[in-house]
Amino acid sequence: MTRTVAEHLQIVTEALPTADSLGTEEITVRAALHRVVVADVMSPVNLPVFRNSQMDGYAVRSTDVAAVPATLPVHGTVAAGDGPRDLPVGAAIKIMTGAPLPTGADCVVPVEDTTTDGAIVTVQRGRTAGEFVREPGSDVRNGDLLVPAGRRLGVQHIAALAAAGVGTVPVRRRLRAAVITTGAELVPAGTPLGPGQIYDSNGTSLATAITASEGEVTAVTHSIDDAPTFLATLREAASGADVVFTSGGVSMGDFEVVREALTPLGGWFAHVAMQPGGPQGLTVVDGIPVISFPGNPVSTLVSFEIFARPTLRALAGLAPLQSEPLPLCADLVSPAGKQQFLRGHVTQGGVELVSGPGSHLIAAMARADVLIEVPAEVTALDAGTSVQVWPL
Template identity: 35%
Template sequence: MTRLSDDCFDPSVPVMTVAEATAMILSRLPVVAGVESVPLSQADGRIAAEDVSAAIDVPPFDNSAVDGYAVRFSDLSETGSTLLPVRGRLPAGAAPSALSARAADRIFTGAAMPEGADTVVMQEDVEVTPAGVVLPSGIVRGANRRPAGEDIARGSVAIPAGRRLRPQDLALAAAIGRGAIPVRRALRVAVFSTGNELTEPGGARAASGIHDSNRVMLIALLRRLGADARDLGILRDDPDVLAARLREAAQGHDLILTSGGVSVGEEDHVKNAVAAAGSLAFWRLAIKPGRPVAMGVVAGTPFVGLPGNPVAAFVTLAFVVRPLLDRLGGAVHTEPRGMPVRAAFALSRKPGRREFLRVCVHRAADGACEATLFPRRGSGTITSLTGSDGFADVPDHLDRIDPGDVLAFHAFAAMW
């Protein structure tokens, strides 16, 4: 397993934007996930470990795009219809022989073109007679013919390294004859929650306690991103115990992720525990919700401490930890592209932090998509995540949003 240096997260500024944090992650961290080969049936969502090139043309031979008649274009009349005798019948999979001049072959979709034929006339456009097939004028040379390599040429890169594989990528890999593909091993992520107030969901809850909701959410989100997320339970607010457990987690994991205990209060012990077990670069990010995010290294393993409020944990995982996962896991990171929506609300705000507002989106009378604010905006309000459609992404420089302003919208359904 690749080990990191203690100062790899060392920030150059005390408060970083999300863009600056992402740039630091992508420029300073190595890929840590190894490589394995898996069958295509198991490759969906995995990261391509190397370029996959086409060993053959796709399609591998010229073939017909329709049911019709294969002909030589030079045999067709320029001014009127043409009568050609039908020589043979070519279903898909048949091995054709050369087509002689002044003849046609009945051909079906996907069938290999006979040598000499360069054009297919659709069956709907012809007249079949006892003497042969009557072909209309006005046919274009090469019509309804799919040439070899039209989809992808032999030697071309079919799947680039770093791509998170999708069903369509697997279809292309199958078309070029690959039964398996080299992918990055799934990142092993240790997930803790921290806090004396937490109890396991389903367990007995003290009168002053709460059920731990963050860990369940974070593990589910990580698994949707292809990580091997491992539940390591709840850590109590004891600096010595925290440091020991973090050192243990560093062995056999590619990333340690916690939530809670990373702010500046007297009972926020995670930062000190990380400093004791390794090194800490405490990032204050210009993001809302989610300003306190701790990053560091424990025994060569990267560590991220997320805020304890559920919405802040969700936002920072989506927009701060995700680039980290992409980099460590060998994926090419792309910035989330929000869909433009029109604000149907007014909001004054203090500039300086990129803010993710929970919004509901509906279709307005003029057909445009409009966003309305979810009525409860607290960062501890889980129902603001379950009751909204996604985030409106507000740039850090804006001090006001007026109805009609266009914002980028990140739909929950498209984020994971």
């Protein structure tokens, strides 16, 4: 029985893990970029930790520089990392940015507002209490919220956590995915091509697509067109994964190793009313979903975009992809009864096709930045007609 795209998307989505089923893990802050924290992270310290200078200059009492010019003796220097110092009445201490404010000082005079003569400083401009002084806790106080639960960590969050001395954070575990390509004709890049052979692009492209959706790739492997060999490869790949993606071997012809191996295990293999990517498969093996895509390179990538990418993005805390309407730059035709996903490029005038519908035109797809969605009931559209496009 043929499924619609919406029907197959729902079934695949339900088969894929949920955030709850993935669980959580504690990782270092340095490794936590783009991860989703699962609990509020509170600051364990005040920031700033202690009163310190905002400027290079002189720590003074504001009352000693109320009338300017004011000439004061300089009692040494305090640098960042130095211990506490006491400021005598009627004196100044040279201070560096970030250095602890001496006891007794209540402001800092920037160095550009002073002149010096040996151990004497003349203040040309007075300052009031608190000027150029960073107070403890003025940024965040001990026990205050630093990062709320559910936040996807950006560089700014990592910086705040590190500044507060937070070493590890609890985060949502990433989806672990394995990739298996099939086909006797496939050889790895860098290998001389023999008769009838092509390079295995699907392993690389699927692994990259998983990484781009912030999943963790646990294995990328290849199986020959032999059912026992494929099953052994699958069980090994599945042992460290939450989901396995396969490419090839799902159609109705001979040598369809994925369909042959997984149908006896309860796998569903049939057509989805779409182009490219019609043949699809879904099996659960030992509790691990095996999502099977057709082997033509464009079909493989489009299938991942439609059926897997939305869930992987949601698990990673990424915002859902949004389509937008754009006018067609040229006429197009589409097969009746199939939801079409054409490759397009956005221009100032709308969206233009970058290739034909062929599922082998992977080099042409490199020029695309969107998928053009054409509903199954539509067979032709004129230039200027508005269509929905999805970002690649």
